[in-house]
Amino acid sequence: MDSLITAAARALASGDTLGALKRVALRDDAPALALRGIAMAQLGDLVRAKALLKSAARGFGPREAVARARCVVAEAEIALVSRDLTWPPKALEAARKVLEAHGDRMNAAHAGNIAIRRLVLIGRLDEAKQALAALDPTPLPPALRAAHELVAAGIAVRRLRTHAARAALERAQLAAEQANMPVLTAEVETAARVLDLPAARLVSRGHERPLLLAEVEALFSNGTLVVDACRHVVRAGGVVVPLASRPVLFALARALAEAWPVDVSRGALIARAFRGKHADDSHRVRLRVEIGRLRAELAGLAEVSATKRGFALSPAGASEVAVLAPLVEGPHAAVLAFLADGEAWSSSALAIALGASPRTVQRALDALAGEEKVQAIGRGRARRWMSPPLSSFPTILLLPGPLPSD
Incomplete structure (x- = not known):
């Protein structure tokens, strides 16, 4: 590798994107194209970056498998940033194995981190956590350690483990400062702000207020009967009743929980669950059937009793009933x-x-x-x-x- 390529690579590693481009801007050999592609990605021109990296991968010879694999990893990161989830994850895994086999453990770890970030983005948290546990961040340079801790924080946040998330973000902040990369530091700070912003609304006894993630975590552990409109479940302690596939039952449960401790009229329940403006005999019959099904689903958590004007919810072991609702609701x-x-x-x-x-x-x-x-x-x-x-x-x-x- 010649001195200009080496200098450009060092400039990119230190965050000097423009300095790297000055050294390789007029060259069209494969190493220069790869470095230009990475530089353009750092500048935000992802379309141009992707084209340059593809050209670089084609330009490397059959004996330069490691260089081609690095281009694939860079392409995968661009695809993730640009939310191109159709990019084939098998290609990234193949590149990771090539890098691992040739002793390039830093870039292999980076490839693994990208794969885990994709899993987190699409909600496959168990797979992401298992893959993250297999990666040891200790020998990684500060920038990769920060990225590793950001993924750990993302998983913890989505699992509502706020203490673990804060600890991971603190480690990420320290690693970002050691890396001396302002962009990475800003990314960590942006991720940390999620913990200090309202995440949902609490509706209880006719009042509502916003909740932070830590307060949501505490709500789930304090024994309150929670009708969770974010996940469409009813939970109390460690017992969870999923109702995502039963929208009518969930609508009834939410209406009863929002009115607790008072009852809800039959007409109001029909309008809420069946979208009916006028209740007739068929609606009333259907309401009785669905209330019976809701009683069966909530057995052990709560009772649904009939009153003169409608129905009321009575928690079995909990002293409070609350609804956890998203900050923004609607069909989309x-x-x-x-x-x-x-x-x-x-x-x-x-x-x-x-x-x-x-x-x-x-x-x-x-x-x-x-x-x-x-x-x-x-x-x-x-x-x-x-x-x-x-x-x-x-x-x-x-x-x-x-x-x-x-």
Whole structure:
């Protein structure tokens, strides 16, 4: 490797992107193209960066497997940042194995970290945690240690383990300062702010207030009967009753919990659960059937008793009943939650992350665009959707993936 390539690589490693470009801007050999691609990615021109890295990978000879693997890892990171979840993860794993086999453990660890970040993004937290545990961050340079701790904090936040998240973020902050990379330090600070922003609303006894993530964690552990509208479950202590596939039952449970300790009229329950403006005999019969099903689902947690005008909820072992609701609700709240990170998402990536069909996601995006809540950038396959970050609206409780007791 010649001196200019070495100097450019050192400049990139230290965060001097422009200094690296000055050394390789006029060269079109494979190493220079790779470094230019990484530099353009750091400057935010991801389309150009991706093209340069592809050209560099094609330019390396058959004996330069490590260099090609590094280009693949850089492409994978660009795909993750640009929310291109259709990029093949098997290619990243193959590149990681090549780097590991040739002794490039630093870049192999970086490849593993990218794969874990993708798993966290799409809600596969168990796999992400297992893969993260297999990586030892001790021998890594400060920048990679910071990235490792950011992933650990992300998993802990989504598991509502705020103490573990804060500890990981503190370690990430220390590593970022050691790396002396302002961009990385800013990323850690942005991640840490999630813990100090309201994450949900608490509705209880006719009043509501915002809750921080630590307060949500405490709510789940203090024995309160919680109707969780973020995860569509009913929980008390360690017992969790999932109702995501039973929307009518969940609507009834939420209406009863919001009114607790008073009852709810039959007409109000019919309007809430069945969307009926006028209650007739068929609605009343159906309400009795669904209330019976709700009683069966909540057996041991709460009782649903009939009153003169309707029904009331009575917790079995808990002294309080509360509803945990998202800060923003609506038919497309989950899509907005992903777009609230300020990144540009493709509709196919949103479909993968949400576990929904592409047509369903596209209809949601079109509806939100009509309400001017999201905007499209680009055309055809290059079209991306984004939304300005919403203040006080972290995405954690709407992102996929189970909580510890789910």
